Amino acid sequence: MIFEPEWECMPRDELKALQFFRLKKQIRRVYENVEPYRKKMDEAGIKPEDIKSLEDVRHLPFTTKDDFRENYPYGLFAVPMEKIVRIHSSSGTTGKPTVVGYTKRDLDTWSSLTARVLAAGGVKAKDVVQIAFGYGLFTGGFGLHYGVEKIGASVIPVSSGQTKRQLMIMKDYGTTAIVCTPSYALHIAEVMEETGISPDELSLRVGLFGAEPWTESMRQEIEKRLGIDATDNYGLSEVMGPGVSGECIEAKSGLHVFEDHFLVEVINPETGEVLPEGEWGELVITTLTKEGLPLIRYRTRDITKLYYEECPCGRTFIKMTKPSGRTDDMIIVRGVNIFPSQVEEALLEIEGVAPHFQIVIDRKGYLDELEVWVEASEKLFFDSMRKQKELLDRITEHLSQALGVKVAVKLVEPKTLERTTGKAKRVIDKRDLPKYVPSKYLEEK
């Protein structure tokens, strides 16, 4: 089913005309209302009226996570606070999170876009949809929640965790669609096997997975073990949350980008140069309709490729492949974004020292486990076992709080942590995740 065929199946030339019209309007709005954008454009010597075609977008300066940090918390908002009706946030590269705001109309758009994702993934009005994404500041839970309601399906807002309870609800309430991270879906399958629940006892039909990278083989495994059709969807809270792109159940070959609301480019992350369709690079997004927090050429740091093909589903939107890596050091653990710099900062807050540390991520069963190995330097070493354990507990508690995900802290001897030319290797990821697919110039690096 297509939720908004009048938009999703637009002829490409009409779509381009619509994008250009909306882009011009958006640029004028941010130039007039958002000082940091005006400053950047003035510095680059470009005025709103210089944008004479869709391609001219490439002359505009990029927006990055640093812009969020410098304008924390509300400096990038384009409307007065009384127009903002919802705030969400995500992790920043350092202690300060990235804050995003939505107007009433933004929320209406957002719910339509997640409704599109759900419909593309096979959800219909008669479905019972269980959302096992976290609710709260994270955009995953609330984002898809309102999409389900908009479709007219029934939403069960279970939120994340408590797998046995999730299964009890799935069984008793007749859940037909599940929304969560792909690794959590496999964890559910594992618990089902342990507790002797077969897929036949459930009514599950489809699953919509996102918030972390996954592979084609994971899709096949999820589909087989849960007996469902599994589709991917993508979004990031800076841009809006889930609902930027979603896979159709008919093709399951790439995510349709909702181009009437987002203008997408792929660039060479080293040079900033725009790459032709079909080449791998960093995804850059310009929001075309957002009121509260419009973004111009936001660098997502996600590596993907854009390509157009006629799709059996009938949508005319361009497709992006599953993001296959990052241009920065961000890692995603259980759907939560983590930067090594956050760990460093949190450790610094504890004893006034930034000890050497290493982040070790492994997938035990199907759940990610995050360990932080901290060198027991003299400042972190006590002769008393009680004090040593207290310190360990304090570090564990503080890191878990700061990162928003449970962390196991291990104290290690100074020389244990791998160093390359004196610099510590910060992250060891043992999970079998999509490997970075390099484009030509990235290979040269």
Added chain:
Amino acid sequence: MKVEQISVFLENKAGRLAEVAKILGENGINIRALSLADTTDFGILRLIVDDRAKAKEVLKQAGFTVGITEVIAVEVDDQPGGLAKVLTTLADNGLNVEYMYAFVEKSRDKAVLIFKFENLDKAIDVLTKAGITILPGEKVYNL
């Protein structure tokens, strides 16, 4: 009356304790007493050695995290009741032992108890008044 003890942070991995002993041995440092407190993940090795400064230096050079802590050494007769008297005195005076370990002086039929207290000075005072022998550092290092 205080004794300086070397503490070493150890990961619970095979061979780490042996590594410490080897380094000290190669540098001609004698271990007088040793105790290991451990959890499943890590341990704290406590050592009384003849040359603390050198021990600290060579262990640090080998990449270990090393600390020096003050403890006290109490000498008791190596016979039944020797330890009980000391512990009763401490309990009667409300002194909490953070940890302790013991070794025997072969030559003199005496046992040496190493104690760590939060308040060492008070402990020294209490034990001295009870007529219990506290060994000075120099004596312990060279037992």
